[in-house]
Amino acid sequence: MSAVPILAFRQIEKSFGAIRALRGVNFELQAGEVHALLGENGAGKSTLIKVATGAHAPDAGTIEVAGEVVRRIDPLSARKHGIACIYQQPALFPDLTVEENLALRLEPSSSWRRVDWSTRRQRAETLLSRIGAHFGPDREVRTLSMPEQQLVEIACALGAGARIVIMDEPTASLTRQEQERLFSLVRALRAQSVGVIYISHRLEEIFALADRVTVLRDGASIGTHVVTSMSESRLIELMVGREVAHLYPPTEFSGGAIRLDVRELVCKAGGLKKVSFTVKAGEILGLSGLVGAGRTELARTLFGITPADAGEIRVDGQLLSVRNPRVAVAAGIAYVPEDRRRHGVVLEMPVSHNLTLAARRRYFPWGILRPRVEREAAGHFVESLGIKTAGIGAPAGSLSGGNQQKVSLGRWLATEPKILILDEPTQGVDVGAKGELHRIIRRLAAKGLAVILISSDLPEILGMSDRIGVMREGRLVTVLPGGSSAAAVMAAALGKTEEEKSA
Amino acid sequence: MKRYAREISVLGVLLLLLCFLAWRAPDFFQAQPLRSLLTREAPALVVACGMALVIMTRQIDISVGSQFSVCSVVAGLLAAEGFSISVVTMLAVALGSVLGALNGFLVAALGLPSIVVTLGTLVALRQGLNLVRQGEFVNLPDQFQWLGQSQGWGQNALLAVAVLVVVTLSWTLRHVAVGRYVYAVGSDGEAARLSGIRPKRVTFGVFVLLGALTGLAAVMNVVQSPQVQPLSGLGLELKVIAAAVVGGVAISGGRGNLWGVFFGLLLLACVSPAMIHLRIEAYWEKAIQGGIILLAVAAEGLRGRNQA
Numbered sequence: 049m050s051a052v053p054i055l056a057f058r059q060i061e062k063s064f065g066a067i068r069a070l071r072g073v074n075f076e077l078q079a080g081e082v083h084a085l086l087g088e089n090g091a092g093k094s095t096l097i098k099v100a101t102g103a104h105a106p107d108a109g110t111i112e113v114a115g116e117v118v119r120r121i122d123p124l125s126a127r128k129h130g131i132a133c134i135y136q137q138p139a140l141f142p143d144l145t146v147e148e149n150l151a152l153r154l155e156p157s158s159s160w161r162r163v164d165w166s167t168r169r170q171r172a173e174t175l176l177s178r179i180g181a182h183f184g185p186d187r188e189v190r191t192l193s194m195p196e197q198q199l200v201e202i203a204c205a206l207g208a209g210a211r212i213v214i215m216d217e218p219t220a221s222l223t224r225q226e227q228e229r230l231f232s233l234v235r236a237l238r239a240q241s242v243g244v245i246y247i248s249h250r251l252e253e254i255f256a257l258a259d260r261v262t263v264l265r266d267g268a269s270i271g272t273h274v275v276t277s278m279s280e281s282r283l284i285e286l287m288v289g290r291e292v293a294h295l296y297p298p299t300e301f302s303g304g305a306i307r308l309d310v311r312e313l314v315c316k317a318g319g320l321k322k323v324s325f326t327v328k329a330g331e332i333l334g335l336s337g338l339v340g341a342g343r344t345e346l347a348r349t350l351f352g353i354t355p356a357d358a359g360e361i362r363v364d365g366q367l368l369s370v371r372n373p374r375v376a377v378a379a380g381i382a383y384v385p386e387d388r389r390r391h392g393v394v395l396e397m398p399v400s401h402n403l404t405l406a407a408r409r410r411y412f413p414w415g416i417l418r419p420r421v422e423r424e425a426a427g428h429f430v431e432s433l434g435i436k437t438a439g440i441g442a443p444a445g446s447l448s449g450g451n452q453q454k455v456s457l458g459r460w461l462a463t464e465p466k467i468l469i470l471d472e473p474t475q476g477v478d479v480g481a482k483g484e485l486h487r488i489i490r491r492l493a494a495k496g497l498a499v500i501l502i503s504s505d506l507p508e509i510l511g512m513s514d515r516i517g518v519m520r521e522g523r524l525v526t527v528l529p530g531g532s533s534a535a536a537v538m539a540a541a542l543g544k545t546e547e548e549k550s551a
Numbered sequence: 552m553k554r555y556a557r558e559i560s561v562l563g564v565l566l567l568l569l570c571f572l573a574w575r576a577p578d579f580f581q582a583q584p585l586r587s588l589l590t591r592e593a594p595a596l597v598v599a600c601g602m603a604l605v606i607m608t609r610q611i612d613i614s615v616g617s618q619f620s621v622c623s624v625v626a627g628l629l630a631a632e633g634f635s636i637s638v639v640t641m642l643a644v645a646l647g648s649v650l651g652a653l654n655g656f657l658v659a660a661l662g663l664p665s666i667v668v669t670l671g672t673l674v675a676l677r678q679g680l681n682l683v684r685q686g687e688f689v690n691l692p693d694q695f696q697w698l699g700q701s702q703g704w705g706q707n708a709l710l711a712v713a714v715l716v717v718v719t720l721s722w723t724l725r726h727v728a729v730g731r732y733v734y735a736v737g738s739d740g741e742a743a744r745l746s747g748i749r750p751k752r753v754t755f756g757v758f759v760l761l762g763a764l765t766g767l768a769a770v771m772n773v774v775q776s777p778q779v780q781p782l783s784g785l786g787l788e789l790k791v792i793a794a795a796v797v798g799g800v801a802i803s804g805g806r807g808n809l810w811g812v813f814f815g816l817l818l819l820a821c822v823s824p825a826m827i828h829l830r831i832e833a834y835w836e837k838a839i840q841g842g843i844i845l846l847a848v849a850a851e852g853l854r855g856r857n858q859a
Contacts, residue, residue: 351745353744353745373744373745373746373747374747374749377747383745385745391739391741391742391745392742393742394734394735394738394739394742394743394805395738395739396734396738396739396805396806397734397735397738397805401731401734401735405731405735405743405746405748406746406747408728408747412728415727415728415729416726416727416728417725417726417727417728417730417731441554459746
């Protein structure tokens with residue numbers, strides 16, 4: 049790795065008002081390497097990426113592209129330098145076809161030029177075959193799944209002749225299989241001597257894919273290491289700058305009464321087929337499965353968002369007809385949805401209003417708001433959940449992802465639920481906050497809550513669950529005991545057990 | 552303080568205008584013309600409050616002008632039939648509620664876009680009224696104008712009603728849980744629904760309330776003259792939407808309060824008489840009002856950009 053780096057940042061600094069987002073970052077990317085960028089949320093990864101793509105201009109420091117000092121990068125020159133970025137949420141035009149999207153990105157931006165449809169078609173087909181896509185250039189982008197849209201983004205990068213590809217948490221919404229496909233694509237890029245900057249919260253991906261890793265902490269680069277020389281715990285230590293207590297605190301569950309009893313639940317709209325299971329007081333039931341296996345749909349049915357067509361839901365032995373979320377709330381069911389950025393918290397509302405929004409009956413019995421009660425309740429949750437906020441009056445949108453998640457959680461704890469359904473509670477949350485959320489979840493279970501934990505993060509499922517339910521194609525295929533191996537869970541999720549049975 | 556920056560800045564502009572008038576045209580502050588000006592604007596203020604709530608839930612109702620006309624004519628006809636003022640008021644409010652409920656049903660229950668729905672009702676109500684009444688004026692019985700009292704008494708009463716509406720609704724928004732639902736639904740309807748709020752009901756409710764307030768405003772307008780003109784509500788929607796926007800209600804929902812709307816309406820209402828006193832040609836009136844609206848929207852846009 050002594051060659052001239054294709055991209056180098058030297059002592060990059062960037063401030064937003066009083067906040068120093070980057071304080072002297074050094075980073076080098078070689079051609080033909082996958083270089084992971086690691087750091088907690090707020091460590092400066094996104095800002096650094098935005099400097100690389102030209103969205104932000106650095107305040108100080110130099111950028112070198114292929115050994116030449118570039119004064120600054122703007123979005124147009126980024127393309128000229130061969131820098132392409134693949135975001136977590138693909139930024140494509142949903143109503144246009146794949147071909148048209150590729151054309152918009154790749155063709156020179158002269159608005160009145162005649163469209164050359166045959167070249168356009170040829171290029172689209174070549175690019176799609178290069179990324180091994182199973183869809184044609186005429187598909188409208190909105191009919192593609194998230195991973196397929198990511199493939200289109202990668203095709204754009206390839207088509208633009210990118211020599212530097214930045215991937216920002218590309219696997220956040222992918223299933224295992226899709227991840228594997230993405231990985232092989234990344235490796236193929238590397239073989240074509242493209243430099244890949246790879247950002248992920250999932251350490252196992254970094255070990256699987258990256259050659260080197262640079263750790264950012266508080267806007268500064270802590271160091272660059274060859275991945276094979278590092279261990280997972282050492283990386284975490286570097287990221288948080290202190291020894292983290294184990295990510296997964298030990299269980300205290302030793303048996304309890306059945307809180308939730310679900311029998312042969314069917315929901316056609318959600319694709320659920322006769323799902324039966326129980327959760328005991330104090331127990332954490334992990335729900336694993338591929339994306340689209342029906343885990344979120346199960347949660348939404350239990351919470352009455354898409355009511356069940358058949359089957360029984362019992363809470364503490366009492367049969368319920370969960371027609372809508374209010375019935376569920378009244379019965380003591382709480383649902384912290386995934387995708388907090390969209391519907392977990394009301395971004396414009398103050399933290400305090402967000403915290404009391406679901407427990408209105410408890411705090412405001414006659415519908416009259418009681419500011420003092422609200423302040424006390426909000427203060428209580430801010431303290432007990434460790435929500436980092438400028439104040440309870442600050443808008444929820446001003447908080448970091450992990451803290452928004454805590455607000456979303458606090459809102460439901462305020463309803464004093466018996467059953468807590470958590471859907472991807474730590475997605476997009478940094479390692480430090482993740483461990484903290486896990487401890488909170490454990491503490492809640494220890495208090496007698498029945499917890500259903502939906503997660504695509506397998507280590508989280510394995511580390512947190514007292515039992516592990518695995519879903520596939522709308523069915524709960526098996527419930528494994530806690531302490532099962534990752535292989536057993538994966539096998540069930542992929543449907544291997546059934547094949548073995550029939551064999 | 553920062554939360555109310557927008558409302559305070561509108562008040563600031565209003566005070567600035569008033570100070571300027573005090574300097575250049577002290578005649579503006581004669582008690583009776585000023586009271587007449589405020590009374591003329593009182594009905595619009597009542598409608599603007601309802602409109603603000605609708606906009607806060609991320610909807611809009613452009614049919615209020617037609618609703619206003621229909622309610623005015625019906626109120627006039629009822630009064631001509633000899634019904635007392637209180638009965639006429641109640642029936643006008645009820646009629647307004649029904650018209651609002653129609654919009655609310657189409658928007659909330661059927662999920663249709665409110666701008667299209669209310670464009671439809673705007674035209675339908677206006678044309679229906681023309682068809683039935685052929686533009687005929689309604690002559691009111693003598694004891695009806697100014698509520699059967701002296702002009703000054705009537706004006707004070709109308710101003711009191713308008714202020715009462717602002718105070719009541721403003722208090723409700725701040726201190727009753729349903730007020731918070733309005734903000735929650737306007738900011739993020741799905742998040743509100745997941746929190747056990749019924750966004751459709753809230754949306755339906757604000758449309759009905761706007762209709763009811765429009766009915767009330769129609770009566771407040773009718774009692775100010777001896778006749779009812781069927782075109783009395785023409786262009787009302789623009790005025791009240793402008794007042795809400797100038798007053799800091801975010802057109803994207805979830806933000807605003809009624810004091811801002813109050814100041815916004817006063818600001819827009821002062822433009823025309825201020826121009827007369829400053830001897831500016833009347834042709835400029837709409838241009839100046841439009842300028843104020845653009846300024847308010849620009850301020851909103853800049854606010855959003857700074858936060859991002």
